[in-house]
Amino acid sequence: MSREDIAFASGTSQCAAWLYRPEAAEGERRPIVVLAHGLGGVKEQRLDAFAERFTAAGYACLVFDYRHFGASGGEPRQLLDVGLQRADWRAAVAFARTLDGVDLDRVVVWGTSFGGGHSIVTAADDPRIAAAISQCPFTDGLASSLAIPPLTSVKVTVRAIRDLLGARIGREPQRVPTYGAPGSTALMTSPDSVSGMEALSPPGVSLPHDVAARFALQIMREFPGRRIKDIQCPLFLAICERDTVAPAGPTRKYAAQARDADVKLYDAGHFDIYVGDDFERNVADQLDFLRRHVPLS
Structure with a gap:
């Protein structure tokens, strides 16, 4: 397989991406899996592990960073906005359909965690999507909000309101960590959040783990799970009990x-299916799903 650093336009900026290509006969068109991460995540946080398995099985892969994150453009940095990220998904799918050697009628969307909700909505909105994979997905804003301890939720909300008001007068974003220890002011503070997130990052690599706090005001309004009933293509759901x-x-x-x-x-748990034995079971199930619903030939 080969991996190429590329970029595609989204809005007024660009999304950075990795394009994986499997070995294929000249003129052969392969299905492509479009992958993106969850809350504040970037492609280096174990998305390469999934893409490598899919590519080894014969599928092309486009792995992208949202605008404002990772290697992608967009200012201010670490701005997480639901509408912008879903626009990035649409741009990624449209770009995938222009690539040489790709079957434009066999595009698969793959999202994880908060991105799992995006993949659900993208598949629901685009009847041409061939299949959708959503793992440990964010589906219900109320349920996820109630999973945050009340005192933490109050602290995050206060910071979010300050950030939103500051943005209206041109101030730099007030940020909140995406994860932290129990009792800290962060979006994810479950006992497994710190160890789980740190296990996703390459050894020795320091990645930002905060977002503009105003995002917290969007969470309770989002219910991507309600769109599952509108998806016309086969759907794979990996649920961590x-x-x-x-x-x-x-x-x-x-x-x-x-x-x-x-x-x-x-x-x-939420972070387990990215690594170790749980990853192996999960990715094997996803490959079986792809072979049955989006075969190579």
Whole structure:
């Protein structure tokens, strides 16, 4: 396989991406999997592990960073906005359909955590999507908000309001960490958040782990799980039954409304299915799903 650093336009800026290409015969068009991360995540945080497995199985992969994050453009940095990220998904899918050697009718969307909600909405909005994969997905803003301890939620909300008001008069963003120890002021403070997030980053690499605090005011208004019923293509849902970040209960409820879904339940926490044995089980199930629903030929 080969991996190329590329970029594509989204809005007034660009999204940085990795393009993985499998070995293929001249003139052969392969399916492509479009992948993006979750809350504040970037492609270096284990998305390469998934893309390498998919590419080894014969699928092209486009792994991208949202605007304002990672190697992508966009100012201010670390600005997480739901509408902008979903526009990046649409731009990524449109770009994938222009690539040489790609079958434009066999585009698969793959999202994880907060990005899992984006992949659900993207598939619901685009009937040409061939299949969708959503792992440990954010599906219910109310449930995820209630998973945050009340005192932490109050502290984050105060910072979010200050950031929003400051943005209106041109101030630099007030940021909040995406994760922290229990009791800290952060978006994810479950006992496994620090160890789980640190396990995703390459050894010796320091990556930003904060976002503009105003994002916290968007969470409770978002219910991407409600769009599952609108998805026309096959859907793979990887649900972690011990998920303390994106609770499994609402996702299972929404999954029951799907037209055509493979629902896999894992005795795992939110961060477990990126690494180790849980990763191996999860990626094997995803490859089986791809082979059945988006075969190479």
